Amino acid sequence: MLEIKDFSITFNKGTVDERKGLENFSLSLDDGDFVTVIGSNGAGKSTLLNTICGSYKVDSGKIVLDGMDITNQKEHRRARFIGRLFQDPLRGTAPHMTIEENLALAYGRGSRPGLAFGVKKSDEKIFKEKLAELDLGLEDRLKTPVGLLSGGQRQALTLLIATIVTPKLLLLDEHTAALDPKTADKVMELTDKIIKKHSITTLMITHNIRNALDYGNKTILLSQGRLVLVLEGEERKSMTVENLMKLYSTTAADSFSDKMIL
Amino acid sequence: MFSINALELGLIFSIMTMGVFVSLRILNIPDLSVDGSIVLGLAVSSYFTIHGMPILGIFLSFFAGTLAGAVTGLLITKMKIQPILAGILTMTALYTVNFRIMGRPNLDLPVETKRLGNDYYTIFTPFEELLGKDWHVVIVVSLIVLIIAVLLYLFMKTQIGISLRATGDNEHMVRATSINADGMKVLGLALANGLVSLSGGIWAHQQQTADISNGLGMLVASLAAIIIGEVIFKKTNVISGILAAISGIIIYRYIYSIALTFGLRGEDLKLITAVIVVGIIGIKMIRFKDIFAKLGSGNGGGKNA
Ligand SMILES: Nc1ncnc2c1ncn2[C@@H]1O[C@H](COP(=O)(O)OP(=O)(O)OP(=O)(O)O)[C@@H](O)[C@H]1O
Ligand SMILES: [Mg+2]
Numbered sequence: 001m002l003e004i005k006d007f008s009i010t011f012n013k014g015t016v017d018e019r020k021g022l023e024n025f026s027l028s029l030d031d032g033d034f035v036t037v038i039g040s041n042g043a044g045k046s047t048l049l050n051t052i053c054g055s056y057k058v059d060s061g062k063i064v065l066d067g068m069d070i071t072n073q074k075e076h077r078r079a080r081f082i083g084r085l086f087q088d089p090l091r092g093t094a095p096h097m098t099i100e101e102n103l104a105l106a107y108g109r110g111s112r113p114g115l116a117f118g119v120k121k122s123d124e125k126i127f128k129e130k131l132a133e134l135d136l137g138l139e140d141r142l143k144t145p146v147g148l149l150s151g152g153q154r155q156a157l158t159l160l161i162a163t164i165v166t167p168k169l170l171l172l173d174e175h176t177a178a179l180d181p182k183t184a185d186k187v188m189e190l191t192d193k194i195i196k197k198h199s200i201t202t203l204m205i206t207h208n209i210r211n212a213l214d215y216g217n218k219t220i221l222l223s224q225g226r227l228v229l230v231l232e233g234e235e236r237k238s239m240t241v242e243n244l245m246k247l248y249s250t251t252a253a254d255s256f257s258d259k260m261i262l
Numbered sequence: 263m264f265s266i267n268a269l270e271l272g273l274i275f276s277i278m279t280m281g282v283f284v285s286l287r288i289l290n291i292p293d294l295s296v297d298g299s300i301v302l303g304l305a306v307s308s309y310f311t312i313h314g315m316p317i318l319g320i321f322l323s324f325f326a327g328t329l330a331g332a333v334t335g336l337l338i339t340k341m342k343i344q345p346i347l348a349g350i351l352t353m354t355a356l357y358t359v360n361f362r363i364m365g366r367p368n369l370d371l372p373v374e375t376k377r378l379g380n381d382y383y384t385i386f387t388p389f390e391e392l393l394g395k396d397w398h399v400v401i402v403v404s405l406i407v408l409i410i411a412v413l414l415y416l417f418m419k420t421q422i423g424i425s426l427r428a429t430g431d432n433e434h435m436v437r438a439t440s441i442n443a444d445g446m447k448v449l450g451l452a453l454a455n456g457l458v459s460l461s462g463g464i465w466a467h468q469q470q471t472a473d474i475s476n477g478l479g480m481l482v483a484s485l486a487a488i489i490i491g492e493v494i495f496k497k498t499n500v501i502s503g504i505l506a507a508i509s510g511i512i513i514y515r516y517i518y519s520i521a522l523t524f525g526l527r528g529e530d531l532k533l534i535t536a537v538i539v540v541g542i543i544g545i546k547m548i549r550f551k552d553i554f555a556k557l558g559s560g561n562g563g564g565k566n567a
Binding site for chain 1: 420423425431432434437438439441443
């Protein structure tokens with residue numbers, strides 16, 4: 001389904017700020033895999049997602065999605081089949097446009113925009129149904145500008161925007177981190193529900209080790225731009241939060257001491 | 263104090279202001295090439311009118327403007343030049359282009375343009391008898407403005423229009439939904455400058471002359487107009503924006519003409535306009551600071567449109 005081979009990327013090459021983002025990173029996902037990604041700050045998790053969706057260009061390596069080599073495809077091209085959510089709820093929606101206009105934009109994903117009306121009467125019914133699934137009362141507020149919604153509502157809406165046309169791959173970068181605990185749980189459950197319903201192949205970055213084990217079927221651990229651990233199957237089932245925390249902090253300590261030496 | 267000329271100019275320039283609304287408010291790109299684009303329209307329109315093709319000249323003034331806007335857009339997106347510098351570059355280049363089209367700094371449409379049946383006629387002459395000498399320009403231009411405003415409004419509701427607005431509102435989101443944000447910027451700037459240039463094209467027929475210096479201060483006038491209009495139409499949706507652009511420039515032209523009757527000269531008004539723009543922006547900034555202080559961190563977007 002998703003095949004990443006030897007991704008390497010270095011930031012600010014040849015300057016004092018030179019920094020390795022990813023180093024010979026390889027990963028292979030099966031159809032419907034829901035992978036949680038953990039690792040300390042600066043481990044390269046966001047960099048991984050940014051290279052997959054094409055925001056960053058890799059120095060070397062290859063990426064194949066669903067049999068198609070997309071290594072040299074532009075970001076907006078890849079977005080036809082890659083949905084994503086960021087940590088910042090403000091990034092995924094257009095604040096001065098209405099809920100229905102935001103959804104209409106996403107609903108046209110993959111087809112070139114034309115001169116037909118953006119929001120069609122027939123779409124409204126679909127939008128209402130989908131919004132009702134979020135259970136936030138947004139289905140009655142189609143004409144409300146998105147900027148008036150709370151962070152949690154906006155993130156839930158972004159989730160809908162990213163999945164209203166089922167993507168081949170969904171990338172979530174700490175998408176509940178900026179929300180209060182209760183809203184975060186709610187958005188996380190919604191995410192899980194939608195991913196399961198359409199069995200969307202997903203990569204989800206989280207700093208919540210509990211979530212990393214509770215959701216999805218695989219967990220990977222990154223450190224200094226490298227893949228250091230893949231947890232799946234029985235091994236993952238028997239893994240406890242405490243043990244994973246230990247593993248996590250050893251790698252985190254490694255990278256910390258390495259940085260000190262540098 | 264009523265001046266038909268002020269109303270005529272206000273209406274004609276409202277097409278320009280709608281164009282500036284598209285670049286500044288919809289795309290969120292400050293495009294400084296306006297002063298050049300409007301003269302481009304004047305030049306193209308007067309050139310074709312003198313050669314007996316006034317209607318074609320009006321259409322071509324629009325298309326010439328879209329080309330100029332596309333150039334600015336490509337400078338910004340492909341060459342990664344700062345929007346402000348890109349606009350200045352285009353404006354500078356347009357000065358030469360405009361001069362070449364006109365052949366000299368000032369091009370009068372021949373006197374015969376006033377007479378119907380002659381090869382030379384402006385788009386207004388056929389209506390002079392029908393609608394009366396005083397009002398025919400106002401009526402014809404009002405109709406044109408109405409049609410453009412409605413088309414612009416409808417366009418902003420289409421798939422492309424929504425994509426365009428989203429590009430100015432949140433580029434991240436647009437890229438993530440598979441839309442070519444760079445393409446949208448080029449398209450939007452083309453449309454914006456097309457309108458500005460069309461405004462110049464019609465203006466040439468109204469004043470029956472084109473002057474290389476006609477563009478001076480037009481951008482700042484549009485900014486002033488948009489800011490004035492937004493005091494009346496406060497909402498940030500498309501309809502309010504269009505109505506703000508139109509009403510703002512008409513009010514601005516009235517203030518302008520009143521100031522002239524008080525003995526101020528056109529040259530004085532450029533400074534006054536600049537001061538008004540700075541003043542209103544200053545007042546707005548103070549207000550926004552207060553609002554943000556009260557809200558802590560706002561949950562809206564960062565745009566103070
Ligand atoms: N655009 C960039 N320019 C320069 N350096 C960058 C850039 N993006 C990331 N980096 C660097 O690459 C490294 C990995 O960063 P990344 O954002 O991927 O970490 P992360 O695992 O997502 O961390 P966090 O948990 O804090 O979000 C860091 O050292 C960071 O400073
Ligand atoms: Mg990160």
